[in-house]
Amino acid sequence: MSTAADHDPAHAHQHAQPEQNAHAHGGGEDVPVFDAAFWEDRYRSTTRVWSGRPNAHLVTDAADLAPGRALDVGCGEGADALWLAERGWQVLGVDLSPTALARAAEHAAERGPEVAGRLVWQEADLTAWAPPAGAFDLVTAHFVHLPAGTREGVLAALAAAVAPGGTLLYVGHDVSDLQTTIGRPNVPHMFWAAEDVAAALDPAEWAVEVAEARPREATDAEGRTVRIHDAVTRARRR
Template sequence: MTTVDDTLDPTDSTEYWDGRYAENDRFWSGNPNVVLVREAAGLTPGRALDLGCGEGADAVWLAGRGWTVTATDISRVALDRAAQHAAEAGVADRIDWQRHELGKTFPEGEFDLVSSQFLHSPTELPREEILRRAASAVAPGGLLLIEGHSGWPSWQPNPHPEVHLPSPQEVVESLRLEEGAWEVLICAEHDRKQLTPEGVEATRTDSTVLIRRR
């Protein structure tokens, strides 16, 4: 179970996330996100951008299926761990690891798939602005996949009242997509099983938005 160091300063995003990752040898499960696997498994590999890649499970999975991946995170600790994961998986040559604080800098280029999986943070994060930049990075015919939380888990009711977890419809609206230039393929909520800190299975509501640039 991941513990939280309450002494970390949430006003310094880089320090906060480096500290969180440094607390444990592994922060996440090491497995790719289920929705990414479901939606990308049948795609023809091309260029992919993984926003907030963490320890690199999604990027490694994509690279293993033939994608050329640009993967970015704010934490150098996470990126170093991700690079090691890629090397062990034999796909290091297919992934470009870049450190970005996405509200300030953003990877260059156009991509056939841009993936944002649970891009949430207790630190300052201009999520809507970042996702609009993500949409602008999608190549013609390419896809933007956004997975996020739509509500707080039942065992943690609204612990951060200042943080709004948007519905999928709100996510689409916030992208300010050019009319006629995009096709919305998925805009829906779904329930996901998750263990509470005490190890009890519970349900959490997430949202999926998948759009294609025409």
């Protein structure tokens, strides 16, 4: 899946941060390209890229949902998918890095056959693949940062994959982070506000339950504590 985020190289020093699912995909001479080759090299360069903990917003916003079928987009090494599977969800984890997916499968096997049996892993790039429509009770995408013009189509495909009564949880770095020292790539069109996602959802089909810039603390490259914000959108399909 082409995506960009706390999985981005600017955040490699933030080892204390929770696992973030994402990869960036850019185009143009002056825009960094975090494509499949970049992420495969990144995963192959070390034995673990992320912390192994689930994203905090998934824990906060999905803990009370009844288990069903879930799609974890940009699943990386599998922390979010495993968290869901341990709570009874049947999960499809999708990522563009085969090395990340192999690690996710290894981590699942370590949890035992009951958890591993609830998980399926698929290699795919969101810019070229769409999930089946209406197939999931939860679609979760954390820090899947795509260029403007691409993000809209991917968001529409992910929303279409949510079953009636299901939940879309779409989280990214808020555009305001570009005004901090946290070191986001200087590509403003790859960031958004939660309200942008909410506005893209047809109110006749969706009840937006959360659309906010949720603050948290991070550490920048100079070791300073910085308050940043995540754009968190949670919506229920009517």
